[in-house]
Amino acid sequence: MSTPTPTPTPSVTPVAKEMSFLDRYLAVWILAAMAIGLLLGRFIPGLDRALDSVQIAGISVPIAVGLLVMMYPVLAKVRYDETHRVTGDRKLLSLSLLLNWIIGPAFMFTLAWVFLPDLPEFRTGLIIVGLARCIAMVFIWNDLACGDREAAAILVAINSVFQVVAFGALGWFYLHVLPSWLGLETTSAQFSFWAIISSVLVFLGIPLLAGFLTRVLGERAKGREWYEETFLPRIGPWAMYGLLFTIVLLFAMQGETITSQPLDVARMAVPLLLYFVLMFFFSLLTSRAVGLNYAKSTSVAFTASGNNFELAIAVSIGTFGISSGQALAGVVGPLIEVPVLVGLVYVALWLGPRLFPGDPSLPERSANAAAPTPSNRRGVTRR
Numbered sequence: 001m002s003t004p005t006p007t008p009t010p011s012v013t014p015v016a017k018e019m020s021f022l023d024r025y026l027a028v029w030i031l032a033a034m035a036i037g038l039l040l041g042r043f044i045p046g047l048d049r050a051l052d053s054v055q056i057a058g059i060s061v062p063i064a065v066g067l068l069v070m071m072y073p074v075l076a077k078v079r080y081d082e083t084h085r086v087t088g089d090r091k092l093l094s095l096s097l098l099l100n101w102i103i104g105p106a107f108m109f110t111l112a113w114v115f116l117p118d119l120p121e122f123r124t125g126l127i128i129v130g131l132a133r134c135i136a137m138v139f140i141w142n143d144l145a146c147g148d149r150e151a152a153a154i155l156v157a158i159n160s161v162f163q164v165v166a167f168g169a170l171g172w173f174y175l176h177v178l179p180s181w182l183g184l185e186t187t188s189a190q191f192s193f194w195a196i197i198s199s200v201l202v203f204l205g206i207p208l209l210a211g212f213l214t215r216v217l218g219e220r221a222k223g224r225e226w227y228e229e230t231f232l233p234r235i236g237p238w239a240m241y242g243l244l245f246t247i248v249l250l251f252a253m254q255g256e257t258i259t260s261q262p263l264d265v266a267r268m269a270v271p272l273l274l275y276f277v278l279m280f281f282f283s284l285l286t287s288r289a290v291g292l293n294y295a296k297s298t299s300v301a302f303t304a305s306g307n308n309f310e311l312a313i314a315v316s317i318g319t320f321g322i323s324s325g326q327a328l329a330g331v332v333g334p335l336i337e338v339p340v341l342v343g344l345v346y347v348a349l350w351l352g353p354r355l356f357p358g359d360p361s362l363p364e365r366s367a368n369a370a371a372p373t374p375s376n377r378r379g380v381t382r383r
Contacts, residue, residue: 041255
């Protein structure tokens, strides 16, 4: 009797190998951009003040340009005619709201008090970072990890509404009410409503409108096939260029502050690192537990773990002053967040097939699979 030959297990091609050179070594480019920015800010006298002086209505024009260039290509990829499948997913929306507006701020409040009980300015700054939910860079992380673009767009839009409505109330609760209940030191702060609403309008409203109009007009003029196979690959790399440009500017503007206070930065880095990593894994595993697929779980995880650094910095400076510890905490936020979330992109791609075996929303299939990848069916273009 002959023994049947076992069917070979299909090999899985790592997603990272399918990325472009720019995407595959993104962590290297980001670290280089951070280093260049820090060096420029440290060794070119007055550069930080010169860059910060270019403002319109309190918004840094150079940072705004970088973020808009970064976000536009990603938002142009969203299939807006498919967002209805996200708005009808009550499980997805409810979980995202719970993670972003209850668990996230409470967790940052806890970490800030545990690690910085003797540094009230830094502690307050971290709490403000926890309240500023991400509405910009999350699109980059979600796109790189092959998350659900339509879900990310809807979740960020909801976060923006809550940011306008709830930021001030939550700030009052976590800085004054809750500490007084717990017998802790309280902080009084009046946040600028204009800083909050302008952050949402500029950093989400403009690129979202541009992306939507580009998608609608482009498909109407040339068709979806041309739009996704010809146009999107051309503008795709600009998201990375915008991200790197923004990072260089951000760290150039704050390079002297960061490098002159290394011990303070180190103390704030620990709770921030724990926050980003633990929020990501908790959100990803919770999403999986409630039955969401890989793409939606990834979108929920990055939306819940990222923060709006521009808003946190603007609010801290406007409320406590540019040289305050609160402002420094806002600056340290992206110093830790950017490299950590880049690392979590690779973690998500590696964990996906292990946590969601057989999930059709995974960004890849086995090397022997003949069907098109789910990413291609959703309009993802490899840069």
